[in-house]
Amino acid sequence: MEKKVEYNTTELMACAASKILEDGKSVFVGTGLPIIASALAQKTHAPNLLIVFEAGGVGPRIPMLPISVGDSRTFYKAAMATSMDYIMSTAQLGYMDYGFLGAAQIDMYGNINTTVIGSHDRPKARLPGSGGANDGGSLCWKTIILMGQDTRRFVEKVDFLTTPGYLTGPGAREKVGLPAGTGPYRVVTQLGIMGFDDKSKRMKLLSVHPGVTLEQVRANTGFDLIIPEKVTVTKPPTEKELKILRTEIDPAGMVIGKS
Amino acid sequence: MDVLEEGKGELLAWHDPDEHRRWILENKSRSLEDKRMGLKEAVDKFVQDDNYIAMGGFGHIRVSMASIYEMIRQRKQNLIMAGKTAVHDIDILIASGCVNRVEVAYSFGHELRGLSPASRRAVEEGTVKVLAEISNAGFQWRFKAAAMGLPFIPTRVMLGTDTFKYSSAKVVKDPFSGKPICLLPACYPDVVFIHVHRCDKFGNCQIDGIMIEDFELARAARRLVVTTEEIIDEERIRNAPWRTVIPFYLVDAVVEVPYGSHPGNMPYLYYSDEEHMAEWLKLSRSPEGVKQYLENYVYGVKNFEEYLELIGGVKKLNYLKQVEQLRAPLKAPWAER
Numbered sequence: 001m002e003k004k005v006e007y008n009t010t011e012l013m014a015c016a017a018s019k020i021l022e023d024g025k026s027v028f029v030g031t032g033l034p035i036i037a038s039a040l041a042q043k044t045h046a047p048n049l050l051i052v053f054e055a056g057g058v059g060p061r062i063p064m065l066p067i068s069v070g071d072s073r074t075f076y077k078a079a080m081a082t083s084m085d086y087i088m089s090t091a092q093l094g095y096m097d098y099g100f101l102g103a104a105q106i107d108m109y110g111n112i113n114t115t116v117i118g119s120h121d122r123p124k125a126r127l128p129g130s131g132g133a134n135d136g137g138s139l140c141w142k143t144i145i146l147m148g149q150d151t152r153r154f155v156e157k158v159d160f161l162t163t164p165g166y167l168t169g170p171g172a173r174e175k176v177g178l179p180a181g182t183g184p185y186r187v188v189t190q191l192g193i194m195g196f197d198d199k200s201k202r203m204k205l206l207s208v209h210p211g212v213t214l215e216q217v218r219a220n221t222g223f224d225l226i227i228p229e230k231v232t233v234t235k236p237p238t239e240k241e242l243k244i245l246r247t248e249i250d251p252a253g254m255v256i257g258k259s
Numbered sequence: 260m261d262v263l264e265e266g267k268g269e270l271l272a273w274h275d276p277d278e279h280r281r282w283i284l285e286n287k288s289r290s291l292e293d294k295r296m297g298l299k300e301a302v303d304k305f306v307q308d309d310n311y312i313a314m315g316g317f318g319h320i321r322v323s324m325a326s327i328y329e330m331i332r333q334r335k336q337n338l339i340m341a342g343k344t345a346v347h348d349i350d351i352l353i354a355s356g357c358v359n360r361v362e363v364a365y366s367f368g369h370e371l372r373g374l375s376p377a378s379r380r381a382v383e384e385g386t387v388k389v390l391a392e393i394s395n396a397g398f399q400w401r402f403k404a405a406a407m408g409l410p411f412i413p414t415r416v417m418l419g420t421d422t423f424k425y426s427s428a429k430v431v432k433d434p435f436s437g438k439p440i441c442l443l444p445a446c447y448p449d450v451v452f453i454h455v456h457r458c459d460k461f462g463n464c465q466i467d468g469i470m471i472e473d474f475e476l477a478r479a480a481r482r483l484v485v486t487t488e489e490i491i492d493e494e495r496i497r498n499a500p501w502r503t504v505i506p507f508y509l510v511d512a513v514v515e516v517p518y519g520s521h522p523g524n525m526p527y528l529y530y531s532d533e534e535h536m537a538e539w540l541k542l543s544r545s546p547e548g549v550k551q552y553l554e555n556y557v558y559g560v561k562n563f564e565e566y567l568e569l570i571g572g573v574k575k576l577n578y579l580k581q582v583e584q585l586r587a588p589l590k591a592p593w594a595e596r
Contacts, residue, residue, distance in 0.1 A: 031370045036268045048393035054395055055344075056469030063585055067533070068370045070317030070344070072526040072583060075469055083470040088396035092415055111420075115392065120425060126382040126389075128368030130422050131344060135396035138416045161421040175432065177439030254371055254594040259438055 007237045009190040010256050011245055012209055015237035017100075017146050018190040025097040026050040028087075028136045032255055033146045034100035039065070043057050044241060052096065054132040056082045065250045069132070088132075091139035094179070100139030101133045103147045106157045108182030108223040109172075110165025111203045112137065112145060113158035120160060130162050137163035138178055142185035149189035151222040166201035167242050191217050193234060197226055205242055206230040263439055266426035268391025270340060271362055272311040272446045273427075276408050279447060282481065288507065293460045294513045295490065297561065301512040302329040305450050305482045308336045312358075313402075313446075315473045317521035318346030318370065321466070323454040323486040325516040325563040332557055339390070341448060342366030343398040343497065346375075347523060347536065353378040354549045355557070360511055362391045364398045372536060372593050374532040377543035388500070391427040391587055393417070393443075401446035405479035411442040420474040451480035453505065454519050456528070456548045457489045462510025463496045463503045470504060470525035477505045484512045485567030488528060518567055518576055531580035532552055532591065537592035 010033065017037035021027055021048035029038050039062045042049045050059050055070030059079035066073035075081040084182075090096065103112035104127055114133055118124030132231035137143045143165075147153060165184045167173055174180050183201070187194040192208040205217060210233055218225065237245075250256045265300050271503075274282070296304075306312065316322035324326065325432035327348050330338075335357045341351050341362040346453040352358040354377035360433070367378045393401070396416050404412035417423040418441050420432065426443075435439040452474050458464040462485055466473065477483055485505065496503060516523075540549030558564045581587035 055320070057470050065369075065371075065593075067372065068318060068320055068524075069533060070320045070469065070471060071524045071531065072320070072468060075526075078276070079471045083474055084395065084399045084472050085475060088399065088416075110466070115421070120389070120421075123383060124302075126379050128365045128374070129342065129363040129392060130394040130397075131365035132395040134394035134420060134422050135416045138418065139396075164419045167419050173419065175442070177415065177433075179415055201496070209451050229278065252303050252589050252591050252594055254591055257594055 009106030015241050027098040059083045096140040099143040110179050111161050112163045113160045115162045117161040133163045144186045149191050150220045154221040156223050207234045209234045210253045260431040270427040272380045273444045287437040289508045298514045301484045310449040311339045313341035313448040313451045317471045323452040325519040327453040346547045350375040350378045360388050366391050374496045394490040402475035405447045406475040407595045413440045420550040434515045450482040452484045454486045457491045458487045459493045459496045461507035462513050464504045465506035482511045486514045486516045490515045535593040549567035
């Protein structure tokens, strides 16, 4: 009998997200879980993943989890330590394959909010704002979003559109002047992995995590999610992946300790 | 060019390029002068109430925290701050009442540590106003436009979003491609503090590691105060001039402050002090806690040297050096459940 591997949802999300990143591609990484998933990819199937940090780190060999996208871990044994202008300009040029972001709210077109809950001028909750998210979501070829899923976060309309997804649907990004052929690609949550329908640009379910039902996914989505006939089950984390996460990437449990 | 859309955020720290050139002509010296002074004097001389301020570095990395504490000690008022990924710097400036208006790319958060209780409370209660939103690329390109002496810079970020609607940018039809493009206005902060690894007494600076936005910010600044881990001999600068990232003629003051980025990270020298950050994040959950922190670490000490003794002195600073060099495990009490 196969030994049961114990893991928490944060570890599951990190492992599922890391598998999306391909070797030999570049990724523009946001704070927290995206860094963990990218570092894990680099230490497993994608040793030549080019990890890029907005503050100037290019191609580091991340020794352990950075607290910030600008701290010294983000350019440890890097190919280059440069400036934000340099990174953002190369993103604008088309060198960044993946943008890897977190979010507080998302809608069916992958538009994301990290600015306020409630109204802008008298917010119920003030969040940090765009940071580099709008830039990553505007300029990278494919955006991957890592976030929690429930009806307060997967909403019909985001309270504030911080970072562009497909805006109002097909062609909308190009119409407002965003680089052609860019947009959200995957959304990874504690329940499953979502993609976007080629034609309508609406979010659709691709896989559910082990033990998660379609009913649970529907109940935790505040908009009409496309659920195709064929939905696969996400591969669970392996012992090797979990060991790397717990002993190399985040030994202090700064992110993966929180489930 | 046709203006297609205008953001409704307040246009801050913008000057007509000719007005700014005139200001440079009249106010910035090109002569090689000894600009060393004490931190107290530099903050007193260059920070005026109501100024628009920006910090070099990145939130809690290579930020002139010593200057932040000195601004608080001098009880500066009504400052507007560039939240250009501002983390511990803006949190404590808001909590102490020095900053009451912000232009936000990233503020009110502590990155991996979570949200900033004190500054969030201030915005949610309305004591701090967000005058404009922007993105990180947007902010540094505002500084870049200023660094080039231009009124604006065209970019392809912020288009189609509320981040644009609440910014001071405009969208026009690009006369070359015919596509909509976002114009970001130049940003010339009244005063900028940049913390560097080393410089000479004239202000020729070397920085190890990432530059973040400081190439642009140093030129965008009207007044530039450099704090440095170490003042070195001019000959060391002149033997490796390609290492100078900020030249002397941009600099108004040079202040030697070892460990000046504490509790933040100074790449290659010391990692951020996560035990101190945890103490702040815990205390700043309540106004009483904020008061207690400020009384203890800011008002209760005469200067940054006394503060360094209070946070643990040589023993703590050696530990942070070891963490930076991956020779000691990181202690992050805020991560404990």
